[in-house]
Amino acid sequence: MSQTVTKNKYETTIGLEIHVELLTNSKMFCGCKVEFGGEENTRVCPVCLGMPGSLPVANKKAIEYTIKAGLALDCDIASFTQFHRKNYFYPDMPKDYQISQFDKPFCLDGHLDVDTEGRHRKIRINRVHLEEDTGKMLHQSKTGRIADASYSLVDFNRAGTPLMEIVTEPDIETPGEARAFMQKLRRLVLSLGVSDCNMEEGSMRCDANVSLRIKGEKELGVKTEVKNMNSFRALQRALEYEVLRQEKLLNEGERVLQETRHWDADKNITTTLRSKEEAHDYRYLTDPDLVPMEIPDEWIEEIRNTLPELPNARKERFISEYELSDYDAGLLSATQVIGDYFESVLKIFNKPKTVANWIMGDLSMHLNAEGKEMEESPIKPKSLAGLLELIDKGTISGKMAKDIFQEMYETGGDADTIVKEKGISQISDESSLLAIIEEVIEANESSIEDFKSGKQQVVGFLVGQVMKATKGQANPQVVNKLLKEALAKH
Amino acid sequence: MAVSKKDVEHVALLARLRLSEEEVEIFTNQLSQILEHAGKISQLETLEVESTTHPLPVKNVYREDVVKESLSKDDALLNAPEIESGAFKVPKII
Numbered sequence: 001m002s003q004t005v006t007k008n009k010y011e012t013t014i015g016l017e018i019h020v021e022l023l024t025n026s027k028m029f030c031g032c033k034v035e036f037g038g039e040e041n042t043r044v045c046p047v048c049l050g051m052p053g054s055l056p057v058a059n060k061k062a063i064e065y066t067i068k069a070g071l072a073l074d075c076d077i078a079s080f081t082q083f084h085r086k087n088y089f090y091p092d093m094p095k096d097y098q099i100s101q102f103d104k105p106f107c108l109d110g111h112l113d114v115d116t117e118g119r120h121r122k123i124r125i126n127r128v129h130l131e132e133d134t135g136k137m138l139h140q141s142k143t144g145r146i147a148d149a150s151y152s153l154v155d156f157n158r159a160g161t162p163l164m165e166i167v168t169e170p171d172i173e174t175p176g177e178a179r180a181f182m183q184k185l186r187r188l189v190l191s192l193g194v195s196d197c198n199m200e201e202g203s204m205r206c207d208a209n210v211s212l213r214i215k216g217e218k219e220l221g222v223k224t225e226v227k228n229m230n231s232f233r234a235l236q237r238a239l240e241y242e243v244l245r246q247e248k249l250l251n252e253g254e255r256v257l258q259e260t261r262h263w264d265a266d267k268n269i270t271t272t273l274r275s276k277e278e279a280h281d282y283r284y285l286t287d288p289d290l291v292p293m294e295i296p297d298e299w300i301e302e303i304r305n306t307l308p309e310l311p312n313a314r315k316e317r318f319i320s321e322y323e324l325s326d327y328d329a330g331l332l333s334a335t336q337v338i339g340d341y342f343e344s345v346l347k348i349f350n351k352p353k354t355v356a357n358w359i360m361g362d363l364s365m366h367l368n369a370e371g372k373e374m375e376e377s378p379i380k381p382k383s384l385a386g387l388l389e390l391i392d393k394g395t396i397s398g399k400m401a402k403d404i405f406q407e408m409y410e411t412g413g414d415a416d417t418i419v420k421e422k423g424i425s426q427i428s429d430e431s432s433l434l435a436i437i438e439e440v441i442e443a444n445e446s447s448i449e450d451f452k453s454g455k456q457q458v459v460g461f462l463v464g465q466v467m468k469a470t471k472g473q474a475n476p477q478v479v480n481k482l483l484k485e486a487l488a489k490h
Numbered sequence: 491m492a493v494s495k496k497d498v499e500h501v502a503l504l505a506r507l508r509l510s511e512e513e514v515e516i517f518t519n520q521l522s523q524i525l526e527h528a529g530k531i532s533q534l535e536t537l538e539v540e541s542t543t544h545p546l547p548v549k550n551v552y553r554e555d556v557v558k559e560s561l562s563k564d565d566a567l568l569n570a571p572e573i574e575s576g577a578f579k580v581p582k583i584i
Contacts, residue, residue, distance in 0.1 A: 024555045031558025040576040044566045045558075061555035082543060089506060091580040138577065146583055153577035156566075281504055291548045 010212040010250065012243050013220055014178050015170035018185060019163050020195045021133060021203040022065045027160035028132045029056030029099065029290075034162075036201050040155040048132075048160035050095030056289055058083070062130060062162035063106065065194035067295070067303050069164060070107025070128045072192055072310055077300050081106050083130075083290040086282045091154050092134035100165075102284040105129035106295070112188065113312075115330070116180035123181050124169040133161040145262075164195070170209065170220065175239035179232050182206055184311075191308055191336040199231055206235055211256070212246045221246075222256040226270055228263045238263035242270050314339050322352035331360055337374045344381035349388045358384060362402065366409050378412045379405075387415035394475055395419065396426050428475040430482060433466070437479065437486050440465045451487040459483055492525035493518055 024034055030047035046054035067077055084102035110125035135156040139149035146152070166185070172178045186197045186204060197204040211223035226242050229235040241263075246256050261270040309317070311333050318329035318339075332342045338359070345355045363384070367377060387404060390396045396404065396419060407418050418424075427433055440462055441448065450458040459480065466479045498518045502509045509517065560566075563576060572579035 026555050026557045031553075031556060032560045033557045039563070041566045041578070042563050043560050045560050049561075049566065057551060057553040059555050060552035063552070087504075091578070091583065139583075149582060151582055152580050153574055154580055155577050281500075283504065286543055288544070291546065291551050292544050293550055 008247070009214055010247055011215050012173055012175075013170045013211050013213065013223075014172035014175070014239060015209040016166075016168045016172065016178060016181065017207045017209070018166040018168075018182070019133075019205045019207075020069075020166065020189055020197065022062050022162040022164055023193070023195050024059055024061045024065070024162050026059060028059050028062055028130070028162040030054075030160060032160065035157075036198075036203070038157060040153075041157060043157045044159070048094075049156060050093070056099065056287075058290060058293070059162060062164075063293070064303055065162070065192075066106045066128060066130045066164050067300060068192055068307065069166070069189060069194055070110065071300070071304050071307060072188055073107070073110035073112055073125045073128065073166070075107035075110030075125060075128055077295060078104060078106055078108065079296075080104065080292065080294055082292050083287045084284045085287045086131075086284055088282060090134075091152065092137050093159065094135070094156060098131060098134065099287055099290070100131035100284075101129035112181065112185060114177065114180045114184050117174065117176050121171070121173075121177060121181075123171045126167045126169050128164060128166050131163050131165060133158050133163040135159040170211075175236045175243065178208060178239055179236040182235060183232055187335045188311060191311065193308075202230075205230075208235070208239055208242075210239060210242045210246065212243065212250060221250075222258050224256065224258065224270075225260045226263055227260060227273065228265075230265070234263060234265050237265075237268060238270060241268060245270065308336065311335075311339075318342075318352075322346075322356075324352060324356060328353075328356050328360065332356060335374065341374055341377070341381050345385045345388070348382060348385035349392070351388070351392070354388060355384075358388065358405075362405050378410075379408050383408060383414050390415050390419060394426060394428050394477075396424070397472070397476065399472065400424055400426065424473065426475045427470055427473050428478050430478065433470075433474055433479060433482055434486070436466055436469050436474070437462075437482055440469060441483075441486060441490065448487055448490045459487070462487075492529065493521040497521075 021034075026032060027034055027048055030045050032043045032045050032048055035043065047056050070077055081104045082101070083099050085097040086100045086102075087097045089096055105127045107128035108126070110128070111122050112125060113120065113122045115121075135154050136158050137146075138144075138153040138155070139146045140151050140153065141148035168181070172181060186199075189195050189204070190197050195203055199205070206229055208226045208229070209223045210226060211221040213219065213221040224242060224246070226238050229238045242261065249256055260273040262273045263270050314333040315326075315329045318324050318333055319326060322329075324332065331338070333339045342355060342359055345359070346352060349355060363377065363379065367374065387401055387408065390404075391398060391401050396415075401415075404415050404418050404424070407413065408415060411418075444462065444465065447458045447462060462483050463476060463479050466474050466483070467476065495514055495518050498509070498514050498521065502514075502517075567573050567576070567578070570578045
């Protein structure tokens with residue numbers, strides 16, 4: 001992973017282009033519904049089919065979402081902005097151009113910081129702009145790849161979906177860093193509620209520009225653009241592969257060709273995405289159908305007011321308000337849902353450190369084991385708070401709580417109910433415990449002498465015997481206290 | 491000449507137009523004349539003039555995010571030269 005940077009003579013430079021489909025009801029420039037999947041070509045109209053004479057009108061919500069993302073990424077929001085036509089011939093766009101933005105994007109010059117691989121990294125955001133998504137192509141071949149296809153089918157349901165493009169500066173230095181950045185960006189965008197960021201369904205997609213140069217050199221090396229990475233894992237593996245491939249070429253005295261490469265997740269390699277087209281010449285021109293936009297400060301402020309508490313701010317608040325460690329606060333503020341979960345538990349059971357430990361410990365462990373997210377947790381915040389209250393009151397021991405937790409996770413039941421049903425409450429009642437303690441002492445008479453001669457460890461042994469006799473249900477603290485009193489009396 | 495034959499051939503390729511030798515000649519001349527004519531503006535003092543990005547004095551036109559009815563699938567595919575499985579069928583791309 002990072003060995004490519006530290007071990008040898010090259011350093012890696014990675015820049016990302018992330019496309020995010022926005023969660024609007026309707027498309028970017030027409031009223032067709034935005035939805036995933038569905039019957040082909042049923043959500044299309046003259047505008048998104050590029051019929052002559054049809055006129056696009058910009059979706060205000062999509063613009064608000066883009067500005068919102070720009071604000072969350074600390075970007076400057078343009079006071080004047082426009083849409084451009086990006087011209088190219090490819091059947092995924094019926095107009096033969098894509099409405100996009102060129103020199104006047106909505107958002108410029110932001111950053112998103114990540115803590116990863118033991119370093120704090122500031123990744124600058126070059127721009128955030130708005131465009132329309134393309135149609136979906138089905139290449140008819142065994143491999144589904146365009147180069148092997150004898151023809152293709154086009155479904156324009158997706159064409160015209162508002163698509164936000166986030167472009168980073170080439171500030172990323174390792175594949176792992178690229179992955180950490182994407183994960184953080186996804187959490188951020190999710191918390192803004194502007195996209196569902198579903199990588200498998202393609203509502204969040206990422207392309208990477210990768211190049212190598214000899215350490216200390218000023219100019220960047222020749223880059224390749226890697227596409228088709230549909231998960232965080234794929235992103236990291238594709239980049240690791242591509243870095244090694246370029247390194248090998250350079251070590252053998254060969255040149256890296258500037259080209260687009262396709263990540264093949266089955267074979268774990270990148271391959272050239274052959275293209276007959278000559279070098280891109282998109283001939284951007286302002287779209288005469290769409291009028292210029294002035295974004296007044298009041299509108300920007302209005303949008304700023306809709307920003308949720310962002311992960312970094314929440315983390316700082318968790319540290320100051322709940323006295324959590326930097327590490328704990330980071331994990332608990334990583335996503336909106338985890339932070340909300342944590343605070344919902346606290347409303348009922350206000351011991352932050354204990355709650356934090358249970359969420360990051362048992363709960364995360366169970367969720368991770370099943371590949372589930374926090375929102376899918378079968379144990380709701382109220383139930384977890386209930387369990388923690390029972391421990392706090394001494395009704396159950398910490399050890400019992402682990403078993404009850406397991407049961408709660410499997411059945412979705414309440415701690416209270418499970419404790420009652422199974423009769424697994426802790427025995428804290430002194431009179432019933434005393435009887436058992438006397439029995440245990442009688443069975444181990446020599447321990448009285450040991451205790452009186454100062455051998456404290458005998459207490460531990462006897463507590464163990466009491467626990468055994470009560471099948472673990474005795475309250476160890478109470479037993480400990482009672483045992484010492486009883487031994488002293490003998 | 492403001493435009494070379496090579497420029498014309500390049501633009502024709504980008505626009506997917508097949509031009510004969512003769513046509514390339516004709517368009518090279520015509521396009522040059524047009525550009526030279528438009529080029530006269532560069533002789534004017536325009537420092538004080540704000541650049542025009544759009545011909546109409548209109549700005550900030552938006553629509554609310556409201557779903558409207560789409561075309562029927564049959565209507566949507568009416569212009570398609572070829573259809574397969576409810577999709578537009580297009581020839582081999584590369």
